[in-house]
Amino acid sequence: xxxxxxxxxxxxxxxxxxxxxxxxxxxxxxxxxxxxxxxxxxxxxxxxxxxxxxxxxxxxxxxxxxxxxxxxxxxxxxxxxxxxxxxxxxxxxxxxxxxxxxxxxxxxxxxxxxxxxxxxx
Numbered sequence: 001x002x003x004x005x006x007x008x009x010x011x012x013x014x015x016x017x018x019x020x021x022x023x024x025x026x027x028x029x030x031x032x033x034x035x036x037x038x039x040x041x042x043x044x045x046x047x048x049x050x051x052x053x054x055x056x057x058x059x060x061x062x063x064x065x066x067x068x069x070x071x072x073x074x075x076x077x078x079x080x081x082x083x084x085x086x087x088x089x090x091x092x093x094x095x096x097x098x099x100x101x102x103x104x105x106x107x108x109x110x111x112x113x114x115x116x117x118x119x120x121x
Contacts, residue, residue: 005115009061009074012112015105016081017058023051038091050084057081061112075116081109 023031028047031039039047060077064070085106092099 001115001118005065005074005112005119008108008112008115009065009078012078012081012105012108013058013061016054016061020051020054020056020058023047024055025051037097038088038095041091041095053080053084057084072120075113075120078109078113078116082106082113085109 026034028039028042028044031047042050057077057080060073060080062074064073064077085102088102089099089106092102
């Protein structure tokens with residue numbers, strides 16, 4: 001199970017580190033031009049906060065398991081990402097945008113949470 005957890009968490013961490021970095025470092029108008037139409041519905045601060053949360057979650061997926069300090073934080077980070085993806089799915093559904101990416105990422109986050117809780121408990 002630990003190998004599966006590492007694979008799932010590595011994928012999630014890479015995806016969310018990249019997405020979060022982009023949201024934190026790129027102006028909202030540029031994100032809109034790059035196809036992130038959902039940013040029209042949020043303030044600059046909210047987009048940056050979403051990005052910062054994604055970056056923190058990416059760290060939370062890996063650091064506690066690597067350091068063996070508070071390993072319960074790893075599945076909790078996955079749960080946080082799952083909640084984020086549920087919110088993203090709602091936003092994209094309201095805007096009639098594609099839902100598959102958020103649903104897939106949410107499912108992977110759920111798998112990570114389950115595997116993480118199995119390993120920790």
